[in-house]
Amino acid sequence: MEATTETRPQPATWRIVLAAIFDFFTAFWVFGILVATIFGGKTESGFNLAGGSALLLFALIVAYFVIFNKYLGGTIWKRIFRARRS
Template sequence: MTHEQPVAHWRIILAALLDFFTAFLVLGFVVASLFGGMTENGFQLNGLPALVVFGLIFAYFWAGKRYFGGTLWKRILKVR
């Protein structure tokens, strides 16, 4: 039997926040580049492109948990 140490709650919350912001920025820039939403200060998405970004963010969290053993920041912060 292996006993896993409990993970600190702050690490779980930090990983979730960093994952969301990382996914939002990366996927936002990709979708904005494809749909013409780039601005001088970054990107701005409205309507369908914004829905696409949030759908991709959902897919990132779902696929990370289901297929990859955790999202990027969960793996970095060892929150599995």
């Protein structure tokens, strides 16, 4: 009995880079607005975070990348651009 390994073609580098940039901005704005709403920091033009709330924002961004890539098979924009590596 022969084991077959199915290899998917690797995605183009531009897809991976563009997905990472879009993921960062998406996570930054979504988590930024969320943290600013909860802890105060919303402004007319967006949000302004400092100190602990800013650290929480960056921790959430890192957690987004780790959790989505490790446990969910890729981030939102990697799925949209089909930029997941096999």
